[in-house]
Amino acid sequence: MTDVFDQAAERADEMLSDALFEQQRRAGLTGQTIQDSAHFCAECDEPISDARRAAYPGVHLCVDCKYQQEKQARRTRGY
Template identity: 55%
Template structure:
């Protein structure tokens, strides 16, 4: 039973990594690093948390502002 769970968790991690890589490619973030990320949101000047900066290298907007941009069609 443990082996099945371990395999499922490994597969889930692979799928997540693939999805994040695809998202970065579509968003034009491929090859960007955490160092390329903004510390403050370009729209509202709020801090961008380190976790977001690591998860989305090259990020320039906080979650709220990015969501607004995506709703308006501005990626």
């Protein structure tokens, strides 16, 4: 029998997994694997970490370049 803390931890894991899947689905990445990810950023040619590649299968930008891309998109949209 599990206690309340174990149940809460399991639920938190499920919610994080669901959120990650939803984020990947919105980005159109659900059919891709870590092997589809770039090892080096398409913008700056810096290495992309294995953790990022695993979290976002199909990724082609490093964290910094993705941040800059999103920042520019927000400016363009007027946010």
